[in-house]
Amino acid sequence: xxxxxxxxxxxxxxxxxxxxxxxxxxxxxxxxxxxxxxxxxxxxxxxxxxxxxxxxxxxxxxxxxxxxxxxxxxxxxxxxxxxxxxxxxxxxxxxxxxxxxxxxxxxxxxxxxxxxxxxxxxxxxxxxxxxxxxxxxxxxxxxxxxxxxxxxxxxxxxxxxxxxxxxxxxxxxxxxxxxxxxxxxxxxxxxxxxxxxxxxxxxxxxxxxxxxxxxxxxxxxxxxxxxxxxxxxxxxxxxxxxxx
Numbered sequence: 001x002x003x004x005x006x007x008x009x010x011x012x013x014x015x016x017x018x019x020x021x022x023x024x025x026x027x028x029x030x031x032x033x034x035x036x037x038x039x040x041x042x043x044x045x046x047x048x049x050x051x052x053x054x055x056x057x058x059x060x061x062x063x064x065x066x067x068x069x070x071x072x073x074x075x076x077x078x079x080x081x082x083x084x085x086x087x088x089x090x091x092x093x094x095x096x097x098x099x100x101x102x103x104x105x106x107x108x109x110x111x112x113x114x115x116x117x118x119x120x121x122x123x124x125x126x127x128x129x130x131x132x133x134x135x136x137x138x139x140x141x142x143x144x145x146x147x148x149x150x151x152x153x154x155x156x157x158x159x160x161x162x163x164x165x166x167x168x169x170x171x172x173x174x175x176x177x178x179x180x181x182x183x184x185x186x187x188x189x190x191x192x193x194x195x196x197x198x199x200x201x202x203x204x205x206x207x208x209x210x211x212x213x214x215x216x217x218x219x220x221x222x223x224x225x226x227x228x229x230x231x232x233x234x235x236x237x238x239x240x241x242x243x244x
Contacts, residue, residue: 093160
């Protein structure tokens with residue numbers, strides 16, 4: 001009669017093993033007291049293996065941001081004219097939330113560690129800036145030709161990041177409990193309500209009375225969107241009056 005034994009549990013991929021070893025040591029010894037040599041010794045790999053995956057010790061704390069930034073950039077690049085730009089950047093920000101929500105316990109550990117280490121806070125700010133820059137670059141492309149296009153793009157990108165991070169940090173401070181998606185949706189909804197709107201028509205309708213010029217009852221009626229910028233309203237009025 002043959003006997004069978006349970007197969008040994010598969011080892012985690014090297015990248016995940018390095019992250020797990022790093023955070024174990026960070027929690028036990030502290031971030032500053034842990035070296036790359038300590039991490040690779042615990043993970044059972046060499047230094048070259050560590051630097052194959054992570055350029056620095058800081059990068060092992062934020063292992064998925066490069067992938068998430070690439071996903072966000074691809075998502076925005078795949079946008080079409082039919083996508084309302086403010087809603088699109090809000091949806092892009094939700095990709096970042098998804099990264100955090102994949103592993104709440106790890107995300108909470110990282111949040112606590114980052115609060116304690118000034119160097120990690122500075123590193124995190126640099127990562128956040130890269131997300132904001134990706135959103136702003138997309139919006140600048142969508143607002144090309146508007147006098148306030150660059151300003152509007154930068155303000156909206158900053159607002160999206162601020163709203164997302166406000167809700168995300170609230171969730172992290174609550175130890176990853178509750179519905180992170182609902183909190184972020186509420187925060188981003190505020191941004192959409194403030195800045196979002198349907199795409200402007202290429203040529204806002206203007207209706208001109210058929211009366212001959214100079215007639216005492218000659219009246220020009222201009223119909224425009226309520227949220228149309230003043231410069232566009234003036235431009236359409238001048239066109240209607242033949243003063244361009």
